[in-house]
Amino acid sequence: xxxxxxxxxxxxxxxxxxxxxxxxxxxxxxxxxxxxxxxxxxxxxxxxxxxxxxxxxxxxxxxxxxxxxxxxxxxxxxxxxxxxxxxxxxxxxxxxxxxxxxxxxxxxxxxxxxx
Amino acid sequence: xxxxxxxxxxxxxxxxxxxxxxxxxxxxxxxxxxxxxxxxxxxxxxxxxxxxxxxxxxxxxxxxxxxxxxxxxxxxxxxxxxxxxxxxxxxxxxxxxxxxxxxxxxxx
Numbered sequence: 051x052x053x054x055x056x057x058x059x060x061x062x063x064x065x066x067x068x069x070x071x072x073x074x075x076x077x078x079x080x081x082x083x084x085x086x087x088x089x090x091x092x093x094x095x096x097x098x099x100x101x102x103x104x105x106x107x108x109x110x111x112x113x114x115x116x117x118x119x120x121x122x123x124x125x126x127x128x129x130x131x132x133x134x135x136x137x138x139x140x141x142x143x144x145x146x147x148x149x150x151x152x153x154x155x156x157x158x159x160x161x162x163x164x165x
Numbered sequence: 166x167x168x169x170x171x172x173x174x175x176x177x178x179x180x181x182x183x184x185x186x187x188x189x190x191x192x193x194x195x196x197x198x199x200x201x202x203x204x205x206x207x208x209x210x211x212x213x214x215x216x217x218x219x220x221x222x223x224x225x226x227x228x229x230x231x232x233x234x235x236x237x238x239x240x241x242x243x244x245x246x247x248x249x250x251x252x253x254x255x256x257x258x259x260x261x262x263x264x265x266x267x268x269x270x271x272x273x
Contacts, residue, residue, distance in 0.1 A: 092263065
């Protein structure tokens with residue numbers, strides 16, 4: 051029973067398309083994150099939601115829009131995909147209770163390839 | 166200079182060796198995470214520390230808050246320990262600052 055699950059795991063698409071990656075956690079955590087892992091393997095935070103509220107919104111193009119329908123889900127929608135969007139996107143969750151000290155649990159990653 | 170520095174960047178060792186990976190940071194933190202990323206890509210949280218020492222199986226993590234330093238040790242290393250080990254610190258609220266990772270290869 052996967053704790054943090056992302057779908058799809060692999061996504062190949064053409065430039066200019068719009069795509070979504072979904073994330074769900076069944077841990078009862080209050081905070082969820084989207085990270086982008088680039089070709090150099092650095093993990094960069096993109097967004098974080100705490101109890102459905104956006105708390106971190108790093109400098110990412112506004113083509114990226116997160117949506118959190120409830121605290122167990124954080125989806126990432128990307129408009130007008132560009133070649134540079136190709137990366138592995140990781141969803142994560144933690145129970146922070148506003149303290150920023152919760153252990154992180156990661157999804158398996160979604161590898162996006164833009165052609 | 167990065168706020169989180171890991172060393173070494175790459176480490177190759179023989180099976181059975183004692184492994185140490187270091188992490189130094191320059192910011193105030195509320196917690197430090199050690200994570201493992203396998204060649205297949207999945208990321209697993211190994212430890213979360215705010216003080217002292219934690220042990221899980223053959224893995225031991227220590228942190229010295231005054232010196233702003235943490236170490237991850239692996240005893241009796243095994244080829245299945247081969248992975249990238251990442252140190253990340255919690256700075257200001259919810260922000261995680263990541264190290265560049267240490268690629269560990271354990272040869273049989």
